[in-house]
Amino acid sequence: xxxxxxxxxxxxxxxxxxxxxxxxxxxxxxxxxxxxxxxxxxxxxxxxxxxxxxxxxxxxxxxxxxxxxxxxxxxxxxxxxxxxxxxxxxxxxxxxxxxxxxxxxxxxxxxxxxxxxxxxxxxxxxxxxxxxxxxxxxxxxxxxxxxxxxxxxxxxxxxxxxxxxxxxxxxxxxxxxxxxxxxxxxxxxxxxxxxxxxxxxxxxxxxxxxxxxxxxxxxxxxxxxxxxxxxxxxxxx
Amino acid sequence: xxxxxxxxxxxxxxxxxxxxxxxxxxxxxxxxxxxxxxxxxxxxxxxxxxxxxxxxxxxxxxxxxxxxxxxxxxxxxxxxxxxxxxxxxxxxxxxxxxxxxxxxxxxxxxxxxxxxxxxxxxxxxxxxxxxxxxxxxxxxxxxxxxxxxxxxxxxxxxxxxxxxxxxxxxxxxxxxxxxxxxxxxxxxxxxxxxxxxxxxxxxxxxxxxxxxxxxxxxxxxxxxxxxxxxxxxxxxx
DNA sequence: GGATAAGGTCAATGGTGTTGGCATAAGGAC
DNA sequence: GTCCTTATGCCAACACCATTGACCTTATCC
Numbered sequence: 001x002x003x004x005x006x007x008x009x010x011x012x013x014x015x016x017x018x019x020x021x022x023x024x025x026x027x028x029x030x031x032x033x034x035x036x037x038x039x040x041x042x043x044x045x046x047x048x049x050x051x052x053x054x055x056x057x058x059x060x061x062x063x064x065x066x067x068x069x070x071x072x073x074x075x076x077x078x079x080x081x082x083x084x085x086x087x088x089x090x091x092x093x094x095x096x097x098x099x100x101x102x103x104x105x106x107x108x109x110x111x112x113x114x115x116x117x118x119x120x121x122x123x124x125x126x127x128x129x130x131x132x133x134x135x136x137x138x139x140x141x142x143x144x145x146x147x148x149x150x151x152x153x154x155x156x157x158x159x160x161x162x163x164x165x166x167x168x169x170x171x172x173x174x175x176x177x178x179x180x181x182x183x184x185x186x187x188x189x190x191x192x193x194x195x196x197x198x199x200x201x202x203x204x205x206x207x208x209x210x211x212x213x214x215x216x217x218x219x220x221x222x223x224x225x226x227x228x229x230x231x232x233x234x235x236x237x
Numbered sequence: 238x239x240x241x242x243x244x245x246x247x248x249x250x251x252x253x254x255x256x257x258x259x260x261x262x263x264x265x266x267x268x269x270x271x272x273x274x275x276x277x278x279x280x281x282x283x284x285x286x287x288x289x290x291x292x293x294x295x296x297x298x299x300x301x302x303x304x305x306x307x308x309x310x311x312x313x314x315x316x317x318x319x320x321x322x323x324x325x326x327x328x329x330x331x332x333x334x335x336x337x338x339x340x341x342x343x344x345x346x347x348x349x350x351x352x353x354x355x356x357x358x359x360x361x362x363x364x365x366x367x368x369x370x371x372x373x374x375x376x377x378x379x380x381x382x383x384x385x386x387x388x389x390x391x392x393x394x395x396x397x398x399x400x401x402x403x404x405x406x407x408x409x410x411x412x413x414x415x416x417x418x419x420x421x422x423x424x425x426x427x428x429x430x431x432x433x434x435x436x437x438x439x440x441x442x443x444x445x446x447x448x449x450x451x452x453x454x455x456x457x458x459x460x461x462x463x464x465x466x467x468x469x470x471x472x473x474x
Numbered sequence: 475g476g477a478t479a480a481g482g483t484c485a486a487t488g489g490t491g492t493t494g495g496c497a498t499a500a501g502g503a504c
Numbered sequence: 505g506t507c508c509t510t511a512t513g514c515c516a517a518c519a520c521c522a523t524t525g526a527c528c529t530t531a532t533c534c
Binding site: 014015016045047061066067 | 489490491492493498499500
Binding site for chain 3: 505506507508509510511512513514515516517518519520521522523524525526527528529530531532533534
């Protein structure tokens, strides 16, 4: 077996599978995303994916070096989806806010996939495009290079970190096999006031609060910090 | 086989394994932590853990309901380690800072384990104790219940989210089997200026910056926000 | 000292990713 | 239109995984 995988743009022969479907990198990733949504983040297996595609599992290795490579491709597809149709307005603050919320929203919209990919560095095309876009927004706004890099770092890490965490809390309760079933109701709300008074008094509020994401608030605080820096800069000019 | 696992405090008979070692929940978790550090986050398997303990893999099921249950126990051990020796000073701001940095530090100190556990809700003793402590700090400081819950939510989510992300970037490069090998040097630094000008110009700075964690900065901003709220509160009194 | 059952062990089941060898048909050359 | 090359799908096999039911040994209690 050839160790190297033929890159998508070099593919010429499109031989249909036994049952007639014609494979492609895109079709495989899309099917994988659907399977993740339906079967949970542990439900993506080579055999099942082959079954869903009406193809032998080993065929996947003509398109990806392995399941890990496929995982990275799925992650990059999410980033690409987030960037789709986005255009810079020229106002750095709303541009960053838009990018952050878009990325976060797409990940949260595919929680099972996000769980697998949110803390991976893919190095693939869409991820590079996103990084380039963020850096460009900051540089175009006039931030010096060191500030640009610092803000970029905080921004992208915060976005991805919250995306992963929020995805996890969305994905896990639906995992049919996972034992994490609504821990907030089953455990926290039933703690006796004598041993855990603070949790007990806060339990009702916690139950409603913990469902929402803290990301929008945290993002706005980060943008506030960047804005303050920009003010200091223009004052010194 | 009994479906129920005998809880640690109920264990009475301590029968040594064939090779003489005496098992316990604590010993298993400690061994698992060591294996995670040595073999990476995918290197913790029942078979290998059994081998390391000189016991049959199936013995583990006398102590945990399954590998997932063991994972939660590992996570709770990390939280316990973070809380060990911590005492509230009465100054809410430094108390929260201390708790956040401690939790983050322990997770980052066990990256492979953190990767597995950081976005799980264990509902076990140490996690409950940590939540109780955070809530108590805020309530004792005089925050009303709704504010307490909101700040608690942002604080714990941000801490765990960054812990997971930072752990991932620390753990993956050492994963022997993972293809993610120093992506920043191998891919980002070699991008041509023509297609990715912003990444190209920032590459040297990025390479040094991206190694550090953005958590301390983000934590301080969160505390600033909480302090501003506290000021507004005391002004209204 | 004997009874009881906790807890360690064995063997088996059905799942997983991955690979080498093989067959077949797609598409270029003429 | 026919032939050749080889890309690409398929099959069978391998080594690993978690989990479980039955068995047996021995620590602990009375």
